[in-house]
Amino acid sequence: MDPITASDLPAEVTPLPGVTAPRHAATQQAVSPRTQPFDRRPTVRSRAISEALRLGLRPFIHYAPSHARSLRTARSTVDAAALLMRPSRQVRIKPLLDPRVETGGEERPVVGEWVTSRRGERRADGAILYLHGGAYVVCSPRTHREITSRLTLETGLPVLVPRYRMAPEHPFPAPLEDAVAAYRWLLARGVPASGIIIAGDSAGGHLAASLTGEICRTGLPRPAGTVLYSPWVDLTCELSTAEQGRVRDPYISAHAARRVARLVVGPAGFDDPRLALLTCAWGEVSPFLIQVGGSEVLRPEAEAFAEALGRAGVSCELQVWKGQMHVFQILNRVLPEASAAMRETARFVRDSIAAASSAESEAVA
Template sequence: MDPSVRSRAISGALRLGVHPLMHRVPGHAGSIRTARSAVDAASLLMRTGSRVRIVPLDDPRVESGGDRPVKGEWVVARDASEAPAEGAILYLHGGGYVVCSPRTHRPITARLALDTGLPVLVPRYRLAPEHPFPAPLEDAVAAYRWLLDRGVPASGIVVAGDSAGGHLAAALAGEICRTGLPSPAGIVLFSPWVDLTCELSTQEQRRARDPYISAYAARRVARLVVGPAGFDDPRLALLTCAWTDTPPVLIQVGGAEVLRPEAEALAAALTAAGADCELQVWKGQMHVFQMLNRVLPEASAAMRDVARFVSWVTDAAPDGTGTREGAAARAAAEAAA
């Protein structure tokens, strides 16, 4: 299906007004800190809406004997039950590992909470260049352990993330496997930044009409993300990960973005390893178009697909409805009602 008129208009405006600026983002710490301050200030203007509650989280983890502190926020549907959660979404926000916060990504996390009925935990992980990789991964692991320690079963947890947060979510899945932690129910990746060396996206830059992301700018930022250790940390290399016993994965990527080949390569690697991976390429859409789920019909439809996936992987109904088809049928029935 061709992109909607609204989608084409927004993409055109971004291509003219934002992409040239993104392409010229300098890759040094001072410019990153300036950009971070601007993004944080802009996020204060975003309205979350009255249908969700934001609950701050700041747990120093003193009693756990050495675990990283967990900071961030819960995003919860306002009418959600106060009973202990039997499931949760652990959402890792994007921003190139250098900018953004739980607040900036509330358009996605609020929609997830409303559509799935699950509370969404969004950790405030450490950012580069002050804290290069693997600091963000250590914080993501700490957040996952935090959920487990509070009685949320792994079979009820879905790990999700966008862009750099998509890379972090996939890296977390690999780390969970390597460390022997119980596997989550599923993984959702929005426009994941799979290859921080940017080899595939740089090749695609010559052909794609990405209205937002510049592969060349991403490569400059990536050097700050990896820090002095460079790209040799095997936890960075998602395409060569073993992907043993990986839970079901849903990947959504825009057809117009330079990161599309990276998402396709990751889906191929997961499938080759025997994982259940669904790749959705949304024609003509830009990077993390799901952020615009209030205005773009494609973004709203994509979020509904995510809700069906979450229902499928967390639903072990004995009547056989715990399948993709069953989840879709239930969603259709609910919509008809």
């Protein structure tokens, strides 16, 4: 695990309108005048991997058929490939299957896996609820163990990764219902809301943000914070399609995403207000950290979402990682930038839980 150095900490930034700068920015200026990790030129390794993906994988994704049978085949293929990726020996992975029989069928079963650290510095004051990406049609908890393992090692918190239902068999809001069930499950087992961080990448980032909003709308206890990696904010793909011709995204195709989105929303279309993150009535929700690659077509969506949160008075820290691709954090074993991004996440997690716990204590007093 790479040590945290002064140069890895964020320096002063000029935030987008309504978007907050990192809380320790002024401190960093006194430590080092060097740039933030997300403002640095991409490493040679990062550029090489991005170019290889752009040439080898992106054409396949762009032209891949998006009917139900092909998506089911892709799902099986991706899950089989994930078996070849061995998780870190420093973590322990346990399956979770809770049919919720004690609720009399009123609550959905919770299925997924727990990822915990084998190290001695494990924390018992909270948990991370991680929602994996995959355009709502592919991937699983197993495919994202590179991220969830690093999260538990960096924070000491256990990570719950639910296996939510996916399209086209189960269009939205089925994934949201499963995410809400997982959050309620944590609360019912004594995990304080002030110690819970909701996180997700890509479509899982959309789901994490939707879950945060749903918690606010339904009056559930508010989590400590929300982390989004390259969130797929706008399922209509209007912003990403406009960006398609301006960037050399290594593998995400806005046109392919738009085809898949029609299956994700199902016959109800895009009218469900829980889908429209940019126009939701964001109230008193927990702080957000958004990390997005500078070379991906989803960057405008992340920036627009950060602005929307800022206008609503929500604390949001936006990090645009220069030259990085979609969900580059999953390469944290090989990319220095991804490793630094995970350390930034751990800093946000620690700060958010400390602030939420402090506020809770003051309210009780």
